[in-house]
Ligand code: B12
């Protein structure tokens with residue numbers, strides 16, 4: 139007997155979000171089916187991988203991922219150019235980690251200068267991230283959102299504790315916004331509602347349900363993403379139709395598998411390949427669950443995930 | 452697919468004779484529908500009805516055992532599409548391909564790699580589960596020789612024989628006849644002969660189809676030849692097609708009760724680039740593969756794939772946890788340090804591993820917090836000062852140690868005062884936040 143394909147029709151769709159300006163602008167999201175289910179609907183845009191850089195040299199990064207940026211990471215502008223020109227990054231994520239009070243404690247004015255310099259040097263879209271210190275981020279992100287006015291960046295991350303000011307700044311300066319909550323579909327929905335109630339366009343929000351690395355809770359992120367997607371598509375829940383972010387690099391490169399040597403753990407195999415695979419596998423799994431925007435670090439992991447995307451679309 | 456009570460009732464004798472113990476046939480039918488009774492209790496039901504009911508009661512994806520003994524792999528029996536609905540129950544098997552064009556030494560080397568692949572992660576033993584010997588040479592003799600080396604060197608490892616030549620198949624599969632091997636390569640032209648080989652050697656038959664239509668036709672045809680156990684290859688090789696076919700097969704089996712595709716799926720992930728191969732494998736792990744065939748099994752790649760499989764196949768309702776007790780690390784003496792943490796498996800294994808690294812014999816008190824991590828348990832009110840105090844008191848640890856010092860996780864430093872209040876005479880020391888600094892912490896004491 140011939141096979142009757144049990145296709146689904148979904149009632150909802152994911153918003154398409156465009157970032158950047160001019161011919162380097164990129165769009166992600168826009169599908170009306172589960173990830174890569176092009177056999178039963180439309181999937182107009184590929185997931186986008188943004189390459190992560192930061193405002194201060196990556197002294198705290200694992201050696202394997204520090205190495206490819208050794209010559210450029212002393213200065214965010216050189217680093218950003220390298221990502222655009224050599225790695226052909228479609229987008230760059232600039233993390234202002236040096237503004238964290240426990241780190242270099244750089245001022246909002248320092249952050250503004252870094253952002254302006256990077257924006258002047260590259261044409262690809264920029265994602266501007268704070269240091270994840272709820273209070274400090276308020277000051278830093280408000281300042282940089284203004285400095286990047288009309289460049290159509292993504293500003294993040296707005297959390298329950300600080301979303302009001304950050305969302306207002308993103309709105310006033312025509313940016314997209316990352317809304318982050320902690321691994322709970324209801325908290326994620328609630329934050330999206332709060333942000334849109336301020337008058338922020340729901341189609342300009344990117345949901346970050348919080349990432350976790352392979353082996354360190356990825357199953358939670360995976361299932362929260364999958365449930366958010368299903369709510370968006372099958373229940374047409376407009377508060378869950380934002381594209382999803384997988385902030386992969388920062389979670390992967392701090393775990394033991396990304397830095398323990400083969401001498402210490404012979405069963406784990408070669409460190410360089412292992413750590414690169416760890417970042418790439420984490421990204422791949424989250425993409426299957428629903429992430430349309432990924433932030434990653436290692437060039438080889440990024441390239442291979444991109445090759446997988448070629449096979450998936 | 453399960454039948455409703457009314458559908459079952461139509462198949463019963465409708466005499467209301469009560470021999471089954473139910474007052475009426477309808478009542479008995481309702482019990483059957485809820486799986487509270489067995490059809491065997493009705494002595495008068497027709498053979499025909501029994502067959503229909505038996506088929507309807509069978510799981511939507513046929514349970515099949517691959518291999519024999521300790522290393523056997525159970526496949527099938529999945530009941531959902533999404534892991535948040537219910538646990539995925541049968542972690543997919545990883546198989547490595549050995550081509551019969553390889554030298555004897557290379558075949559033996561890969562066998563050894565498979566045997567050495569086993570590692571322990573979060574208390575589970577994980578490994579490359581199987582070997583696929585493939586007839587890349589097209590020569591029956593070569594396939595048999597390669598299979599012989601595998602049979603000798605990888606004794607207990609489940610084996611797939613891959614060939615489309617029934618004669619070559621016969622000679623190679625015979626070597627594993629009592630070990631539930633898989634014979635892969637039944638297609639539209641060789642189906643009958645391959646089915647015969649599978650039957651004589653009690654092998655599961657791997658269907659090599661070109662598309663879902665052909666797949667569904669082939670399984671029905673092969674079932675007609677008397678083969679019950681099959682694994683399915685729709686022919687999908689690109690990641691996009693693998694998602695499409697695996698998804699449609701799983702949906703058809705589970706939601707539509709389509710028996711023609713109600714079998715475990717085998718995916719071939721071999722790629723030039725070993726990292727890309729690993730990423731393709733992750734698509735299979737997440738999306739319904741029961742067997743994933745790869746061309747190489749480097750240790751680093753195994754570790755990543757084992758971990759992903761373990762994560763996807765954990766129970767979404769019940770975190771992996773370890774028993775509440777005071778674990779000895781090394782051979783602790785009365786003066787050795789005493790640590791406390793929660794019983795989330797991941798937390799326990801990370802912390803105990805780091806204490807082990809420090810080479811300082813210690814005791815680790817693991818408290819039942821329903822499998823939650825330190826901060827999650829704290830936020831959920833399960834790792835509180837009074838609960839910790841009660842646990843330490845009831846554990847009786849005081850008589851085994853010469854000190855009264857308890858080292859708590861750095862993330863719950865805030866609890867130290869309150870624990871000291873509730874555990875009179877004890878000194879609470881705040882340890883580091885991240886476990887990987889425990890060795891340094893112990894050194895500076
Ligand atoms: C996965 C997760 C969950 C999972 C549960 C997973 C589990 N089995 O525990 C789920 C989704 C169910 C969950 C739920 C909740 N969560 Co939660 N969750 C997390 C998350 C993302 C990771 C936790 C994890 O697995 N860590 C890995 C383990 C290994 O870490 P660990 O146990 O702490 O161990 C480390 C250290 O503590 C140290 N260590 C451990 N033991 C010891 C012992 C000694 C002596 C020493 C020295 C060191 C040491 O070593 C380990 C490695 O370095 C964290 C955020 C994050 N990224 O950390 C939030 C987090 C822990 N959750 C949080 C919260 C608030 C909750 C909820 C209350 C949220 C809610 N509103 O529902 C619920 C409570 C659960 C309940 N049943 O009621 C908060 C806690 C906030 C706080 N600071 O108090 C966190 C920090 C997120 C946040 N920033 O808000 N959560």
Ligand code: SF4
Pocket residue numbers: 463464465466467468469470471472473474475476479492493494495496
């Ligand atoms: S034994 Fe069979 S025929 Fe008799 S009442 Fe029960 S179901 Fe009906």
